[in-house]
Amino acid sequence: MTQDVEMKELVVAPSNSVSSTVPPTLQHLKEIASLIETGAYAREVRRIVRAVRLTIALRRKLKSSVLHAFLNFAIVPGSEAHTRLSSYLPEEDEHDMEVDTATSATQAPMRHSLPELEIYCYLLVLMFLIDQKRYNEAKACSSASIARVKNLNRRTVDVLASRLYFYYSxxxxxxxxxxxxxxNLLSLHRIATLRHDELGQETLLNLLLRNYLxxxxxxxxEKLRSKAPRFEAHSNQQAT
Incomplete structure (x- = not known):
């Protein structure tokens, strides 16, 4: 019920016949991207948490054409990140190309390629690949995402990174x-500890325990569990 209300809050009524051609899922993703952008600039982690929760509600509606269009919107086309992420997605079929062409006229790229948006794009593509059972591509995408996350030390990235850790494993x-x-999970856990990223530490601890078991x-x-520090409850964020 809460997700339905939140999704309705993000819907922007089309102002003309051209904007009405934008697929609803793409429109929702663009609104979520704006939420992430606001959260990144204001350093408000709660906005990033909300963005992740809203994305889960859209997960089953993701299509290759929508993701290609969103990548063009959120990341500078031709950049290393854009090229890499696009390579993981399947080729668009004729119908998808028609949809992409119809939306291209209304594509207004984000002003900046924020690290938070780049990591969010990794998360979207990774979830899509797993749902499509494209596991080898998902593995490659997850490895690339982790390599990128290692170079980022921003509290507003931590929430997105914790989800990437889960899908990586x-x-x-x-x-x-x-x-x-x-x-690598042990290395990531050490990095999260040094950065005082409690959500990352907790997520990685759970993944390491799962790996051992x-x-x-x-x-x-048991040795790992006995040495683990206690954290405040992050279960709601980890369950998204």
Whole structure:
């Protein structure tokens, strides 16, 4: 019920016949991008949390054509991030190209390519790939996203990063390669600790425990758990 109300708050009534051609999902994503932009500039983490929650409500409506259009809106076309993210998406079919062409005239790119928006785009593409069962592409995308997150130390990125950590682990679990990333998860946990990123620490601790238990490494799991600090409850954010 809450998600429905929040989504309705983001709907902008079309002012003319041209804007009415913009797919509703794309319009919602653009509104969420504005929310992220505001949160990034104001350093308000709660706005980023809300953006993630609203995105979950749109997840099953994501299509390749919409994501291509959104990437053109949120990230500078031709940039390294844009090229990489676009390469993970399947080619658009004839119908998708028609939709993309119809929306191109109304595309007003964001003024700046904020790190928060770039990480958000990684999250969108990664969720889409997993839902489409394109697990190898999802694994590659998740690895690239983690490499990017490591270079960012911003509180407004932490919420988005915690979701990427989850899907990073999940994509490797889906492909049967969970053991490959254990060392990287430990490294990420150390980084989150140094940055005082409690949500990241908690998320990564859960993922490490899951990793150990997946391979029946109970002693290592108990050792890690016994040394883990206590955090304030972040369960609502981690469940999104």
């Amino acid at each position: 999940y994509s490797y679990e889906l492909t049967g390669n969970l053991a490959e990333i254990r060392g 997946h391979y029946n490494l109970y002693d290592q799991a």
